[in-house]
Structures are given as C-alpha cells and as structure tokens.
Amino acid sequence: xxxxxxxxxxxxxxxxxxxxxxxxxxxxxxxxxxxxxxxxxxxxxxxxxxxxxxxxxxxxxxxxxxxxxxxxxxxxxxxxxxxxxxxxxxxxxxxxxxxxxxxxxxxxxxxxxxxxxxxxxxxxxxxxxxxxxxxxxxxxxxxxxxxxxxxxxxxxxxxxxxxxxxxxxxxxxxxxxxxxxxxxxxxxxxxxxxxxxxxxxxxxxxxxxxxxxxxxxxxxxxxxxxxxxxxxxxxxxxxxxxxxxxxxxxxxxxxxxxxxxxxxxxxxxxxxxxxxxxxxxxxxxxxxxxxxx
Amino acid sequence: xxxxxxxxxxxxxxxxxxxxxxxxxxxxxxxxxxxxxxxxxxxxxxxxxxxxxxxxxxxxxxxxxxxxxxxxxxxxxxxxxxxxxxxxxxxxxxxxxxxxxxxxxxxxxxxxxxxxxxxxxxxxxxxxxxxxxxxxxxxxxxxxxxxxxxxxxxxxxxxxxxxxxxxxxxxxxxxxxxxxxxxxxxxxxxxxxxxxxxxxxxxxxxxxxxxxxxxxxxxxxxxxxxxxxxxxxxxxxxxxxxxxxxxxxxxxxxxxxxxxxxxxxxxxxxxxxxxxxxxxxxxxxxxxxxxxxxx
Numbered sequence: 185x186x187x188x189x190x191x192x193x194x195x196x197x198x199x200x201x202x203x204x205x206x207x208x209x210x211x212x213x214x215x216x217x218x219x220x221x222x223x224x225x226x227x228x229x230x231x232x233x234x235x236x237x238x239x240x241x242x243x244x245x246x247x248x249x250x251x252x253x254x255x256x257x258x259x260x261x262x263x264x265x266x267x268x269x270x271x272x273x274x275x276x277x278x279x280x281x282x283x284x285x286x287x288x289x290x291x292x293x294x295x296x297x298x299x300x301x302x303x304x305x306x307x308x309x310x311x312x313x314x315x316x317x318x319x320x321x322x323x324x325x326x327x328x329x330x331x332x333x334x335x336x337x338x339x340x341x342x343x344x345x346x347x348x349x350x351x352x353x354x355x356x357x358x359x360x361x362x363x364x365x366x367x368x369x370x371x372x373x374x375x376x377x378x379x380x381x382x383x384x385x386x387x388x389x390x391x392x393x394x395x396x397x398x399x400x401x402x403x404x405x406x407x408x409x410x411x412x413x414x415x416x417x418x419x420x421x422x423x424x425x426x427x428x429x430x431x432x433x434x435x436x437x438x439x440x441x442x443x444x445x446x447x448x449x450x451x452x453x454x455x456x457x458x459x460x461x462x463x464x465x466x467x468x469x470x471x472x473x474x475x476x477x
Numbered sequence: 478x479x480x481x482x483x484x485x486x487x488x489x490x491x492x493x494x495x496x497x498x499x500x501x502x503x504x505x506x507x508x509x510x511x512x513x514x515x516x517x518x519x520x521x522x523x524x525x526x527x528x529x530x531x532x533x534x535x536x537x538x539x540x541x542x543x544x545x546x547x548x549x550x551x552x553x554x555x556x557x558x559x560x561x562x563x564x565x566x567x568x569x570x571x572x573x574x575x576x577x578x579x580x581x582x583x584x585x586x587x588x589x590x591x592x593x594x595x596x597x598x599x600x601x602x603x604x605x606x607x608x609x610x611x612x613x614x615x616x617x618x619x620x621x622x623x624x625x626x627x628x629x630x631x632x633x634x635x636x637x638x639x640x641x642x643x644x645x646x647x648x649x650x651x652x653x654x655x656x657x658x659x660x661x662x663x664x665x666x667x668x669x670x671x672x673x674x675x676x677x678x679x680x681x682x683x684x685x686x687x688x689x690x691x692x693x694x695x696x697x698x699x700x701x702x703x704x705x706x707x708x709x710x711x712x713x714x715x716x717x718x719x720x721x722x723x724x725x726x727x728x729x730x731x732x733x734x735x736x737x738x739x740x741x742x743x744x745x746x747x748x749x750x751x752x753x754x755x756x757x758x759x760x761x762x763x764x765x766x767x768x769x770x771x772x
Contacts, residue, residue, distance in 0.1 A: 218584050225587040228602045289495045296492030315504045317754055319706035321727030322747045325734045326507035349503025381488050410595035412709045427597040448598040455593035463586045471657040
C-alpha cells in the first residue's frame with residue numbers, strides 16, 4: 185500500500201486537473217490510512233477496557249457485543265477480594281522510591297561525568313552503556329540467589345534496589361544530554377560567589393534540568409510499574425506488585441477474562457493518563473539521545 | 478559535549494560513586510555470581526551448602542540440550558522478523574506522514590500507549606484478541622470467509638501471533654524516532670534535489686534515507702536489545718508453547734531455574750543470552766560505525 189501511494193505522489197508536480205484530482209485522492213488516502221491506524225491502535229485498548237465492564241455471559245459470545253449494560257462486578261471482585269489495593273500500594277511504593285533514588289544518584293553521576301575530568305571516566309561512561317544491554321533474565325537467577333542470601337528476597341526494599349540499578353544507565357544517559365546543554369558560565373559565576381560543587385548541583389543544575397528530570401522520572405517509574413519477571417521472582421504473596429498479581433487470574437482451568445481485564449485496565453490507567461497529559465514530553469524522552477546524539 | 482574543569486581532586490569521585498556502587502551491586506556482581514553458579518549443580522529451594530561443584534558439566538549438558546538451541550533459534554527468528562517488520566513499517570509510515578496533517582496528533586498519542594503500558598497487559602490484550610473461541614481476530618477471519626484458528630495453540634501460528642503482537646507494540650517506537658529524525662534533517666539537500674527535478678521517491682532513496690541512517694541504526698540497535706530481553710508477552714500468551722515454539726531464551730532461563738529448578742543450568746543459559754546480546758550489539762555497532770560517525 186505504501187509503495188502505491190508513493191507512486192501516485194510522484195505525479196504531484198505539474199498543474200493539470202488530473203494531478204489536482206490525484207493530489208486530492210492522495211490526501212484522502214492518507215486520511216484513510218491514519219483512520220485505519222488509529223483503529224488498529226485504539227481498538228485493542230478499547231476492547232480491554234470494554235471487556236472489563238462485561239459480565240461473564242457477555243464475554244463468552246462468538247460475535248463481539250459492542251453495546252451492553254456495563255457492570256462493575258469485575259472491579260468489585262478485583263478491588264475487594266484479591267488484595268488489589270495492597271498490590272497497588274506495593275507497586276506505588278516501589279516505583280516512587282526507586283524513581284526518587286534513581287534520579288538523585290543518576291543526577292549526581294551525570295553531573296560528574298559531564299563537568300569533571302577524572303581518571304576512569306571513559307570506563308564508567310562505556311560501562312554504563314554496556315550495563316544497559318543486560319537482559320533482566322540474565323540477572324534473575326543470581327539476584328534471586330544473592331537477595332535470598334542477604335535477606336532481601338520477598339521484600340519491597342530488595343525490589344527497589346534492583347529497579348534503581350536497572351534504571352540508572354538510561355537516566356544517566358538522558359540527564360547527561362540535558363546537563364551538557366547548560367552553559368558552564370553559570371556554574372563559574374556560582375563558584376565566584378563561593379558555592380561548593382554540591383550547592384551548585386542542587387541550587388543551579390537541578391532547577392535547570394527539570395524537563396530532563398520529568399522525562400527520566402516518567403520512564404523510570406514506568407519501568408518499575410510495569411516490570412514483571414524480576415518482581416515475579418523476588419516477591420511473595422504479600423509484597424508482589426501489580427503485574428505479578430495478574431497471574432492469579434491465569435489459572436489452568438481457564439482465564440477469568442472479566443477480572444483480568446479489569447486488573448489490566450487499572451494497571452494501564454496511569455500510562456494512558458500520562459500519555460494524554462504529556463505526549464510531547466514522552467516523545468522527547470523516547471527520542472532523547474537517539475536523534476540528537 | 479563541552480567538558481570543563483570546574484573542580485579537581487577527589488570531588489568528582491563522590492558524584493559518581495553512588496551510581497557506580499549501585500550498578501556494581503545490582504548488575505556487575507550478579508553477572509559474576511551467575512558465572513560462578515554455572516559451575517554448580519544446585520536445586521532451587523535447597524540450602525546453598527548443598528550445592529555441588531560439577532566443573533563444566535552444566536556447559537556440556539547445555540551443549541547437548543535441544544531446548545537451549547531451540548530457544549536460541551526462537552529468539553533469533555522472533556527478533557529478526559519483528560525488528561525487520563517494525564523497521565520497514567516505521568520507515569514507510571514516517572515518510573507517509575512526514576508532512577503535518579490534521580488529526581496526526583491524535584494518532585501520535587494513540588501510538589504511544591502500547592509503548593507505555595505494561596508488557597504483561599499487552600500480552601493479556603492480545604491473548605484475548607487471539608482467543609480461539611471469542612477473540613476478535615477469529616471473528617474477523619470468519620467475516621472474510623476463512624476458518625477460525627487456534628492461534629496460540631497451533632504450531633506454526635503461535636510464533637507469528639507473538640511477532641504480530643510485538644510489531645503492534647513497537648512499530649510506533651520506530652515511527653516516532655524516524656519522524657523526529659526526518660523533522661530534524663537539514664532542509665538544503667532536500668530542496669536542492671527537488672529543484673533539480675528529483676521525484677519524491679528519488680529524494681527519499683538518495684537524499685533522506687542516507688541522512689537518516691544514523692537514526693535508523695540507533696533504532697535497530699535499541700530494538701534488537703529490547704527484543705532479546707522481552708519475555709512477558711510469551712509468558713502471558715503461550716508460556717512458551719505449543720511444544721516450545723515460542724520459548725525465547727529469556728523464558729527458557731526462567732523455566733529452567735524456577736520450574737525445572739536447575740539453577741546451574743539456568744546460569745549457563747543466561748551466559749549464552751548475555752554472549753548473544755553482546756556479540757549482536759558489537760556487530761551492529763561495527764556495521765553502523767561509519768553511519769554513526771557522521772552524526
């Protein structure tokens with residue numbers, strides 16, 4: 185389809201009525217494509233949300249029902265019966281604390297890497313990049329063993345520590361690109377005024393990289409909120425986070441779709457809200473480094 | 478990157494030390510521990526004292542293990558198919574929608590949602606869509622007159638279903654990167670080519686694509702690294718089945734350690750995964766170096 189459209193666009197130049205017609209149909213084709221894509225991308229999300237408001241009977245139909253009387257039964261079950269609130273608080277606690285420390289530690293490191301020259305600097309920058317590539321599945325067994333040994337298994341603290349480590353490389357990467365845009369004269373002026381490096385970091389640098397901190401915190405929180413495999417291994421019935429809790433409804437007998445879609449909707453809700461509120465910042469975060477370099 | 482000497486002596490180490498310490502504790506140390514574990518026979522749930530040193534026996538076992546080679550093959554097929562499709566779809570969409578049009582903002586917002594929501598939820602959504610009895614896909618398939626299929630339970634269909642899910646989730650990432658890349662291209666070369674009478678296709682092929690090459694390479698490398706680590710969709714949609722057809726290496730490691738309870742063998746498989754991802758990234762970086770150096 186893409187190639188056909190490109191071929192028709194070829195004839196855009198020139199001014200005859202035929203090309204005008206072609207230009208119009210090309211534009212119509214583009215609108216059709218956008219509409220089709222929005223369908224492909226929104227329908228699965230809509231089905232997720234919609235199914236969470238259906239009764240068991242409405243779910244188990246061969247022909248999808250689009251209009252129905254919504255029920256809150258699934259949400260009642262999920263919220264009241266299976267400890268959802270506890271798992272949500274676990275997710276929030278782990279996500280928020282991990283994000284705070286990732287930004288603090290990552291901010292220090294990024295500032296250190298941008299503004300100072302010191303022995304071992306190259307090793308650290310390259311090492312950070314390299315660590316970004318390690319798949320969680322590589323860490324899952326040794327971390328399970330080590331954390332059990334240190335008494336960190338089954339605790340929220342243990343999970344937080346892992347998430348800080350997993351998120352640091354990306355955070356440092358993003359913050360480096362923001363800090364290196366700050367003119368160094370600002371800091372020199374602060375030195376003249378008698379500020380030490382730590383005061384400069386907190387009073388001069390941090391306020392100036394707020395957009396970077398916002399982008400990094402959204403992505404860090406998202407990773408912690410969404411992460412599955414390490415949380416699955418490192419938590420128990422009390423300390424598990426939301427993504428792990430969905431597995432309750434994936435039983436051998438079958439999937440309780442009503443409950444599981446209600447849970448899925450609740451897990452996806454922050455992401456969907458963030459997307460509508462801060463689409464621009466999210467795109468900035470996604471493209472940071474990759475496009476600008 | 479402007480590097481300035483503001484402070485000397487020991488201060489910079491204090492700034493970098495916390496990050497180095499955390500990364501060493503959460504990444505480096507576990508990786509090293511993984512290497513150590515690979516030389517032991519140790520059953521999950523038994524005390525550390527009961528583990529036995531077996532030398533290279535786990536490696537010898539892994540070498541003869543069809544499950545390991547199967548999961549390496551699955552990982553490679555999954556990554557190659559998904560990333561290739563995402564690359565071409567992302568490129569095509571970016572070129573098509575490059576020039577701003579009304580309604581594109583809504584599409585861009587819709588596009589980010591799959592990237593932002595939990596992979597577990599993506600897996601749930603698509604497991605439901607691919608459901609044999611009441612999934613939307615079988616409904617659509619029947620509407621156009623084909624037989625319904627047991628997508629996630631039939632060999633030959635399950636892996637494509639997983640790949641389609643990944644394409645759905647990650648094509649937007651490619652698209653967003655390429656769109657940002659296209660919009661930051663210098664205007665002059667494109668205009669010069671247009672003045673010289675180049676067709677749209679020629680401008681894309683001979684001017685825009687070469688200028689976009691660094692972004693394309695970065696996108697490929699990031700996506701390959703990501704595809705190698707993904708296991709949630711497989712975990713939720715098929716748990717590696719049918720007959721291990723969708724058992725990627727990451728999932729194999731989890732199952733070996735926590736279902737078969739063989740921590741040593743799982744560590745060996747993890748070393749394979751690490752080696753693959755390092756080799757692939759290095760390989761891509763080597764190929765991409767000329768393009769990236771131009772940046």
